[in-house]
Amino acid sequence: MSTSVAESRENLDDLLSDEAINRPFEYYRRLREVHPVYWNPRWNGWIVTGYDAVIAGYRDSDRLSSDRFSGPFGAEMRRSASTFEQLIQFLSRFFVWKDPPFHTQMRLVVNRAFTPKSVEVLRPRVQELVRELTEPLRAGEAVDFLGTFAFTLPVVVIAEFLGVPPEARFEVRDWSEDLGAVIFMRGKEQDRLEKGEQAMRKLVDFLRPIIRDRIKNPKDDLLTRLATNDDSGARLSEEDVIANAVLMVFAGHETTMNLLANMVVAFEQFPDQWDRLYRDPSLEKSATEEILRFDGPIKGLGRWAKEPFEFFGQSIKQGDRMLLMQHAGNRDPQGFDDPDRLDIGRNPNRHAAFGQGIHTCLGAPLARIEVQEVLSYLTKAFETIETLNDTLLYNPTVVSRSLQSLHVKARPR
Numbered sequence: 586m587s588t589s590v591a592e593s594r595e596n597l598d599d600l601l602s603d604e605a606i607n608r609p610f611e612y613y614r615r616l617r618e619v620h621p622v623y624w625n626p627r628w629n630g631w632i633v634t635g636y637d638a639v640i641a642g643y644r645d646s647d648r649l650s651s652d653r654f655s656g657p658f659g660a661e662m663r664r665s666a667s668t669f670e671q672l673i674q675f676l677s678r679f680f681v682w683k684d685p686p687f688h689t690q691m692r693l694v695v696n697r698a699f700t701p702k703s704v705e706v707l708r709p710r711v712q713e714l715v716r717e718l719t720e721p722l723r724a725g726e727a728v729d730f731l732g733t734f735a736f737t738l739p740v741v742v743i744a745e746f747l748g749v750p751p752e753a754r755f756e757v758r759d760w761s762e763d764l765g766a767v768i769f770m771r772g773k774e775q776d777r778l779e780k781g782e783q784a785m786r787k788l789v790d791f792l793r794p795i796i797r798d799r800i801k802n803p804k805d806d807l808l809t810r811l812a813t814n815d816d817s818g819a820r821l822s823e824e825d826v827i828a829n830a831v832l833m834v835f836a837g838h839e840t841t842m843n844l845l846a847n848m849v850v851a852f853e854q855f856p857d858q859w860d861r862l863y864r865d866p867s868l869e870k871s872a873t874e875e876i877l878r879f880d881g882p883i884k885g886l887g888r889w890a891k892e893p894f895e896f897f898g899q900s901i902k903q904g905d906r907m908l909l910m911q912h913a914g915n916r917d918p919q920g921f922d923d924p925d926r927l928d929i930g931r932n933p934n935r936h937a938a939f940g941q942g943i944h945t946c947l948g949a950p951l952a953r954i955e956v957q958e959v960l961s962y963l964t965k966a967f968e969t970i971e972t973l974n975d976t977l978l979y980n981p982t983v984v985s986r987s988l989q990s991l992h993v994k995a996r997p998r
């Protein structure tokens with residue numbers, strides 16, 4: 586291989602390069618142009634960037650496993666199990682990281698607890714919170730949008746929905762942040778595992794007595810619905826209720842927070858779409874879907890092959906790892922016309938931001954309500970929201986598309 590080919594190949598294989606982190610659409614387009622299912626020797630796995638291939642990968646839970654505790658992802662977890670006992674014990678119960686039949690059983694019980702109807706009743710409370718939390722913006726102040734507004738709204742919503750006592754919700758958020766470092770692989774491995782273990786212990790000690798209390802004194806909240814028998818008589822173990830309550834706190838805040846920040850940046854690039862939404866508020870739902878497609882908060886998630894098979898012209902071997910990059914698939918011209926353009930009326934818009942198949946995001950209805958209400962309120966209240974950062978930098982993780990900071994100033998209408 587000539588030096589320049591080797592160099593450009595090297596750049597192509599560094600998933601944490603400046604380009605991959607701060608200009609991912611260019612980077613993943615380059616990968617897709619080589620092959621939509623690309624072998625990355627440095628990561629030692631397949632990087633899937635084509636729209637059809639991403640969707641097919643998410644749907645193929647027969648051949649592609651989500652299990653993080655066996656197969657090629659399991660080695661680190663197993664190595665850590667004796668030192669970081671609580672962390673690994675409870676992470677291993679996250680149903681997002683399980684295959685059928687365990688996943689099917691858990692998802693059935695959780696689906697019954699987390700119905701679109703039970704989520705829809707939250708809408709007025711979300712509207713109230715949006716108004717409250719945007720006060721500094723209305724006052725014309727420079728605002729740390731990510732650290733205050735985007736950080737607070739989703740955590741308050743999910744904490745109230747679960748039934749976490751209000752006085753504890755910020756502590757819970759901080760513990761969940763520390764877990765995020767483990768799950769999204771931020772920072773040094775040893776530090777993040779140590780912090781994650783501490784955080785998990787605190788979350789478990791905090792949630793266990795609340796869950797026991799809910800069994801004796803049921804309330805109208807998700808913790809009660811998870812902890813008590815449902816109509817079918819199915820009941821989760823106490824450990825599973827705790828673990829999956831932790832999963833929901835975590836999944837329910839980090840993703841939505843990052844999406845709200847990405848949304849501000851996207852509209853700043855396409856101010857005509859901001860005005861369009863102001864003039865036609867009926868576009869609020871399709872605008873939400875377009876933001877999810879255009880710059881969703883999860884770039885991609887991992888799977889591994891349970892058996893050998895052919896996938897979009899590539900021979901996948903048993904045990905091979907695969908990254909399904911929906912962030913890239915959502916910008917594939919094979920899936921969307923003019924994909925780099927934000928079009929809030931886009932229809933159809935079959936984006937993959939919430940994944941597909943058996944693990945499709947459980948919280949999608951909740952995330953949609955939050956983004957719809959934020960968009961609806963902000964477009965009515967503000968003519969513009971301007972980014973104050975000189976440069977926008979993103980956290981160096983493969984999984985999440987998350988800004989390091991976002992400071993803004995808004996011009997009220």
Ligand code: HEM
Pocket residue numbers: 643651680681682692743832833834836837838840841844881882883886938939940941943944945946947948949951952
């Ligand atoms: C914009 C916000 C969100 C995005 C983009 C998002 C994205 C995703 C994706 C891509 C998956 C699939 C995981 C996989 O296939 O491995 C997923 C699963 C999940 N999400 Fe979300 N999510 C969001 C918000 C939420 C919220 C608010 C909750 C609230 C509880 C939530 C809870 C979950 C859970 C529990 C799963 C696991 C489902 C399963 O394995 O069956 N998410 N999410």
